[in-house]
């Protein structure tokens with residue numbers, strides 16, 4: 694029996710549910726051996742093979758499973774950069790964000806204990822990249838380390854646009870009031886360059902919100918937006934995008950409860966796993 698890409702994705706996603714943070718390991722095991730990816734992507738054994746039909750469970754050979762994101766391109770923007778504070782001249786330069794001028798970037802926020810947003814963003818992005826690659830995707834990241842400066846927010850959008858990503862996510866954590874908790878999904882507002890991807894971005898944002906509520910310990914925001922969603926027309930990453938995209942404030946760093954989660958490696962894997970599930974769901978039409 695040859696499962697369709699959609700069927701395989703649904704089964705794989707369901708198998709991963711008890712442990713969203715371990716999604717890639719549960720779904721794909723150690724990964725296909727070198728040279729086997731084409732066979733896996735094209736459906737595995739030939740019709741004449743006597744091998745048993747592929748059974749899509751956690752015990753199935755990964756070589757017999759069609760990877761759900763084979764052929765897909767995903768953009769990841771880990772917000773800010775660990776070295777941004779070292780070069781204010783570069784970071785404070787004004788760029789055009791599609792509607793108005795804004796600064797190239799900022800240094801980002803941090804917890805009371807000094808855990809930086811830039812590092813959190815980078816760790817989550819790295820876990821997400823690994824999960825997506827294990828699921829067969831090609832991943833484009835706007836930065837590959839956490840010790841550099843930039844790129845500017847408009848250039849980050851250009852990198853993902855140029856890759857013709859099927860979907861993209863900007864990863865941040867907020868610097869809200871100390872009493873406020875929770876994540877927020879930031880959605881684009883039509884402004885010209887992004888007109889064609891508003892509807893898809895809203896659909897993707899809905900899927901991400903559901904996955905965060907279902908698979909992570911972070912609640913939706915109690916201080917910002919409505920039901921964990923807010924529309925923003927002042928951010929280059931959303932104004933300039935030509936691919937479906939949302940920006941996620943994964944939690945509120947100044948809040949001590951959120952900070953304990955955000956700085957924790959287990960939560961960073963957990964939220965990356967939720968993003969992976971949401972992206973597979975969005976790109977394959979399966980249930981998150």
Ligand SMILES: [Zn+2]
Nearest residue numbers: 772801865866
């Ligand atoms: Zn940020």
